[in-house]
Amino acid sequence: MDPLTVKPSLLKNFLVKLLVFGVLIIGVRFAYVVTITGESCNVGDFCFFSLPENLxxxxxxxxxxxxxxxxxxxxxxxxxxxxxxxxxxxxxxxxxxxxxxxxxxxxxxxxxxxxxxxxxxxxxxxxxxxxxxxxxxxxxxxxxxxxxxxxxxxxxxxxxxxxxxxxxxxxxxxxxxxxxxxxxxxxxxxxxxxxxxxxxxxxxxxxxxxxxxxxxxxxxxxxxxxxxxxxxxxxxxxxxxxxxxxxxxEVEILSHGITKSFLSDGDSGNKCSVPGYKLELVRKAEPLIKEEPLKPWITLKRNIKNIKYLPSMADISFKNRYVYVDVGARSYGSSIGSWFKKQYPKQNKTFHVYAIEADKTFHEEYNVKKGVTLLPFAAWVKNETLSFEINRDPGDKVTVKGRGMGRIQPVNSKGGFDSEVDKIQGFDFANWLKNTVTERDFVVMKMDVEGTEFDLIPRLFETGAICLVDEIFLECHYSRWQRCCPGKRSEKYDKTYGQCLELFTSLRQSGVLVHQWW
Missing domain, CATH: 3.40.50.150 (Vaccinia Virus protein VP39)
Known part of the structure; x- marks a missing residue:
């Protein structure tokens, strides 16, 4: 073979391969710029697929x-x-x-x-x-x-x-x-x-x-x-x-013409007025049970089907955080897992849960619950040591599973308990709430504190902390008819159903969306 004909052939093959390689590089570069980075393709990016300037x-x-x-x-x-x-x-x-x-x-x-x-x-x-x-x-x-x-x-x-x-x-x-x-x-x-x-x-x-x-x-x-x-x-x-x-x-913060929640009360600045738009939700809420139920353990439990939840009446999308506070939580499955996680309409929002439970029987299980913060203390009106009575009502069968329904009293109180008593730490719940959440958060609360609601609710109003709560599920404890003993009322509480109804009514009249819990 003539060596003069071989060299041009090799040179031609080399140039073809070089051209193909160049086209491949441009294609890869174009695909990267447009597909991977999501940016437009400029001439500086080795792209030649741009629209003409006069288009x-x-x-x-x-x-x-x-x-x-x-x-x-x-x-x-x-x-x-x-x-x-x-x-x-x-x-x-x-x-x-x-x-x-x-x-x-x-x-x-x-x-x-x-x-x-x-x-x-x-x-x-x-x-x-x-x-x-x-x-x-x-x-x-x-x-x-x-x-x-x-x-x-x-x-x-x-x-x-x-x-x-x-x-x-x-x-x-x-x-x-x-x-x-x-x-x-x-x-x-x-x-x-x-x-x-x-x-x-x-x-x-x-x-x-x-x-x-x-x-x-x-x-x-x-x-x-x-x-x-x-x-x-x-x-x-x-x-x-x-x-x-x-x-x-604006240079200065304005109020948009909306009622401000926290109003000055001398130097304290604690008292609050619930905004008017929350009153509209209260008017849409389910009616309170006016007549004392003969079988409250049945009537109040069934009433949960009638509850008109706030997220079913309004959009909660514009809140900063979403918080559920369970005061008197007992076990995780008592209300957090069995009711709030499964039934409360959350509008696909992720809630952080605070479980407040003084009975140490339930503390260990919260260690493995994600998204739940346990406060192993008793919600109270101030920071002090308390006596905590484990449930001992006549006719009640007390087991570990039935614990957690205890009453609290200050240690120096003259009132006596006939049941097992522990020393626990109480904390100022209203003050904790004001330091934990803001008006921009969406806050749901369940309160089951064995009669202490008659101390805690007034304290929430006194400090203005009540304005931070969007929705409350409250069990009110009174001397009610007992399941075990027909015709006999419980001696554990001295309040009447009428007093409980007054508590619910005053909350709603103040613009607080409260529901009767069981």
């Missing part, structure tokens, strides 16, 4: 006409026209969303909440249609934020920890009900307020329809003043109707 396409206008939108107009400063992807910006869903947001923003401009000069931020925007809309109507200094970037419209960042300095934006927008869905709504709202300039405007689209959720929402923005509310029709089935809130960041 225009028609989009139905928000006002009923049509507007020709240049792809190069949709990018932020420094971005190229190649960032725009034809398949995304011409899809029906994209165009529908852009038209919707354009209409919303034009209305906000007409009312003076937004202007072409506004430095604007859109929070939790996966595809950036709202950012695109802002740029379309002339608000050019706009950017979006989402956990996965979609440059040039959307940068990477978390709503609860935004990568922007304080007082950066004139206008902050959160659409799509993203605040409703956030697992950390308080942090979400706090970051909006932090990054917003004083006198700046925040506009949030939420699904808050009932007064409870509406006031919970406003409670997240404690340094903003509510300016306007309007209900508008959404653009997709996920949110057919939207409530739009327009807020203004």
């Amino acid at each position: 225009n396409f028609m989009m139905a206008g928000a006002g009923g006409g049509a507007s020709a939108i240049s792809a190069s107009d949709a990018v932020v400063a420094g971005g190229g026209a190649g960032s725009v992807r034809r398949d995304l910006y011409t899809s029906k869903d994209w165009i529908k969303a852009v038209n919707f947001y354009s209409s919303v923003f034009q209305d906000l401009i007409s009312h003076g909440y937004l202007s072409p000069e506004s430095k604007s931020l859109c929070v939790e925007t996966p595809k950036g249609q709202d950012v695109f809309s802002l740029k379309e109507i002339g608000v050019s200094d706009s950017v979006g934020i989402f956990k996965k970037a979609s440059k040039p419209l959307v940068v990477s960042g978390e709503s609860h920890r935004m990568p922007f300095k304080d007082n950066t934006f004139d206008f902050v927008f959160s659409g799509g009900g993203m605040l409703d869905k956030s697992p950390r709504p308080l942090d979400f709202a706090s970051e909006i307020v932090r990054t917003l300039k004083p006198e700046g405007f925040a506009v949030v689209h939420v699904s808050a329809k009932d007064t409870y959720s509406f006031n919970s929402f406003l409670g997240l923005f404690n340094s903003c003043n509510l300016l306007t509310i309007r209900d508008i029709e959404g653009f997709d089935s996920s949110m057919p109707f939207i409530r739009e809130m327009v807020l203004k960041k």
Whole structure:
């Protein structure tokens, strides 16, 4: 074979392989940039699939006409026209969303909440249609934020920890009900307020329809003043109707015109007034049992089927934390596991449970329960040592399983017990509650404290801690008819059913959603 013909053949094969290798590298790079990073493809990324700079396409206008939108107009400063992807910006869903947001923003401009000069931020925007809309109507200094970037419209960042300095934006927008869905709504709202300039405007689209959720929402923005509310029709089935809130960041904290829970009482500042919107829930609650039941162990137990739970009447999405406090918890299965975990409507929220139980018989089992904090003390009106009586009612069969229904008294009390008595530590329950939860938390309480409710409830009112509780399930103990002995009342308690009814009635009249427990 002629050696002169071999060399060109080898050279040709080498060049072909080099070309194939080069194409492969470009393809891999393109796939990485677009698919893995979620960012748009620029020429600097070795991509040659960008749209031409002069590409225009028609989009139905928000006002009923049509507007020709240049792809190069949709990018932020420094971005190229190649960032725009034809398949995304011409899809029906994209165009529908852009038209919707354009209409919303034009209305906000007409009312003076937004202007072409506004430095604007859109929070939790996966595809950036709202950012695109802002740029379309002339608000050019706009950017979006989402956990996965979609440059040039959307940068990477978390709503609860935004990568922007304080007082950066004139206008902050959160659409799509993203605040409703956030697992950390308080942090979400706090970051909006932090990054917003004083006198700046925040506009949030939420699904808050009932007064409870509406006031919970406003409670997240404690340094903003509510300016306007309007209900508008959404653009997709996920949110057919939207409530739009327009807020203004003020230098001083305002009250939104809502009744404040904690009111000054001289130097103490302890007394509270339950907000009016909670009274609406009380009016919707199941009626109290007015007549004393002859068989309370049956009547009160059956009554749980009639209970109208707060989460069945209102949306609790805008609360910071969700807390269940079981005062007199006994065993885990007594009410936490058997009732609260299985029956209470939690709206898919995760509750932290505090179990308050003085009887040491039940303490060990709580060591293996996740999400439960045991307080091995007696809820009381102050911090002091107490005598704790183990259940010894006439006719009762006392076993380890039946423990936990004990009464407490101060050690120096003259009142005597005829049963087994332990020394335990009591703590100021109202003070603990005020140090553990806030008005922004959703707090559910069950109280079964063998008569001590007549001490604890007044103390909760006295300190203002009652305003921190959203819903109470209260067992009131009185001298009731005994199951063991027909025609005979229990001697364990000196209160009457009438006094219990007065306690429930006073709670409801004060705006506390309380239910009769058994």
